[in-house]
Amino acid sequence: MKPRSLMFTLYGDYIQFYGGEVWVGSLIKMMKEFGISESSVRGAILRMVQQDLMQVRKIGNRSYYSMTEKGKRRIDDGHQRVYSIRSQKWDGYWRIMTYSIPEEKRALRNQIRKELNWTGFGMISNSTWVSPNSLEKQVMEMIQTYELENNTVLFSSSSIVSHDNEDIIKKGWDLETLSEEYLQFIKQYEQVHEVLKEKAWDETLTDKECFLERTSLVHNYRKFLFKDPGFPVDLLPDDWNGTKARELFWNIHQLISVRAVRYFDSLFEQAPDQDHKLNREKAINPFSEVYMSN
Structure with missing residues (x-):
């Protein structure tokens, strides 16, 4: 241990x-x-x-x-x-977070990735993370803790046009x-x-x-x-x-x-x-x- x-x-x-x-x-x-x-x-x-x-x-x-x-x-x-x-049961919504953190703040970017992974998000493309769980409160607390209001966007969607749900799951986890x-x-x-x-x-x-x-x-x-x-x-x-x-x-x-x-x-x-x-x-x-x- x-x-x-x-x-x-x-x-x-x-x-x-x-x-x-x-x-x-x-x-x-x-x-x-x-x-x-x-x-x-x-x-x-x-x-x-x-x-x-x-x-x-x-x-x-x-x-x-x-x-x-x-x-x-x-x-x-x-x-x-x-x-x-x-x-x-699933409420049918994907929570999607994107961020843009400059290279000089690489340590912060790595920390955010760890936090998102810990919270249960999966990365489906560079700087794009998703979760089917109702985690808005936890993510907003994280954004405020690290003062990332100007570097992040959090939104939800009931459908992803380019992929079905099984594809998204395979991409992220x-x-x-x-x-x-x-x-x-x-x-x-x-x-x-x-x-x-x-x-x-x-x-x-x-x-x-x-x-x-x-x-x-x-x-x-x-x-x-x-x-x-x-x-x-x-x-x-x-x-x-x-x-x-x-x-x-x-x-x-x-x-x-x-x-x-x-x-x-x-x-x-x-x-x-x-x-x-x-x-x-x-x-x-x-x-x-x-x-x-x-």
Whole structure:
């Protein structure tokens, strides 16, 4: 696991429900459980602060870290997509974004591409990205965050004259390869699920093991967010492996969550001047906050 990516998983799956702020010592303890050294953790934190994803608050000689608004937006987007129920029908509209960003701002242009890809857009030609999902709000927030009002155009259309919908999907996404990757996830975690069920039945499943397994599960499942556009069901292939992978993710998550959060409790240390209500129930069952798209 890369330190930065693991940090996003820990904040999105646990820390955000505990006030959103954590002592760096606690963060180091958590990440040590996954074989990540203290120096790697501190290096990742420094880079995230420099990228305006994290911010620090000092109390005495202790440092407490939380996500910035930019970091929270990434956490919220990822959490919503991991724990949403994707059963919506397509409203028939393509959201189309075009941009013109000069060469001297190449780093910004690359960042916009990453953000669009993360959000679920597919590139169908140079600087033209599309999505069948209702993502106007998220895209407008991104445009405002990067001050791109004069460099972008976002519009929607119920038809594309030159191509049919299947052609557009093939241009923007490789669903065939993605379905194969979901199949590999299923094969791996079906075995994990069986082992965990047996241990739960024998009462040999430990809190630490559940914390490691749940965090790794979410971490590995999150990787699909960079590839899966989260299409409405009527645009997906009939044999779509993403559906089965999601059900398996759900089943394992629910089996180990209580013990996982209990172990997280033992590692987490809140700032002394904070009295945030620790929302363990949401940390245990984020599925209870179902995100439905219209």
